[in-house]
Structure formats: structure tokens, C-alpha cells
Amino acid sequence: MNNLHGTNLVFLIALVIYVAIRKHFMTGLQYAETEVDAIDQKDRLLIGAVALTVIVLPVLYLLTPLFSFADYEVSRNLRLVGAVVIAFSLVLFWRSHVDLGINWSPSLEIRRDHALINEGVYARMRHPMYASIWLWCLGQGLMLPNWLIAWAPLFFFSLMYISRVRREEELMRERFGAAYDRYIEATGRIFPKAKK
């Protein structure tokens, strides 16, 4: 028996879209040259842990009974709220990839022709892609009622966010100087800053 019915099926479709968006934009990076690469061993481990808990474990949970011992009950309404959160996350994930273009990298990198993006979803917030991943983790928690599968992404992504966001901003500050300071003034990290 697998778990592939109702909102679980919706989740699996969303996951396929999520991976397809990532893959599409990674392919677009083929010729983007890197000038500074600040990735370290800790980043690699955390990226691996997030990928494992966001992609591999949910697929195993949905297609096999392996994790059924850790299941719990959740109301259908709460799972539907999760589905709305996931849908919103996907839109933000896609939009931030579109707006960031070749300046995106899976870890911390500065491209040879790196541009400071401060438009589109980047106009009011500095980390819309991370905001979309926070939303994904929350949506997964609400949609997949299993103690191992639901909340593991939130745990590992919290660690990744904490270890990364300040370093990323320092890297951007080194590269873009006062322009980045002005950008910080105009934006929130993961919550949009209201226009003055």
C-alpha cells in the first residue's frame, strides 16, 4: 500500500513542479561564470540534509509504507491549508528564480557579471527564495502527518538559514558596498518591508 491519495497526491505533484523549477533554472546556469565561491563543508552538508528531507524522504513516505509507524492524524482542513501554503511557496520560488536570473546559485557565489537585483520580488524583501523555502517547510509540515517526515525540513532549513543569511549579506555588501546598504534600508529579510 502506498499513501498516494487525496492531498498526498497534490503534495507529490507540487514536489515534481518544485524539482522541475530548480532543474530548469540550473540548466540556465551552464555558462554563468563564478568569481567568488564561498561554499564550505557545512553548507554542503546542510544542502544535502535539506534535499534529503524535502525530496527523498517525502517520496519514500508517499510511495512506500516504510515510515507508517510514525504517522499521526491531521484534519483534512489543515492539510488543505498546507496545500495553499505550498502553492504560494511554488509561485514565490518560481518568481524569485525568474527575477534573480543568472545571479542565482545553489550556495554562496558571486558571478563574474553579478548584478544587484532589487526589483520584482526582490524590491521589498532580500530573501524571497528563502522565504519560499520556509513556506514549503511549513506546508510540508501541515500536509504530511508523520513525525519523521513533516518537520525534519523545518529543522534542517532553520540551521541552513541561520548559518547562511548573514554570510550571504556580508558577501553582497563586500561586492556592492553602499548600494547594498541602501538596499538593506529598503527591504526586509523574509518579510516584505512596507513602502515609505
Ligand code: SAH
Ligand atoms: N537569498 C536570496 C538568493 C538565494 S540564491 C533569496 O532568498 O532570494 C543565493 C545567491 O544569490 C547568493 O550567492 C548571492 O550571491 C545571490 N544574491 C542574493 N541576493 C541577491 C540580490 N539581491 N541580487 C543579486 N544576487 C543576489
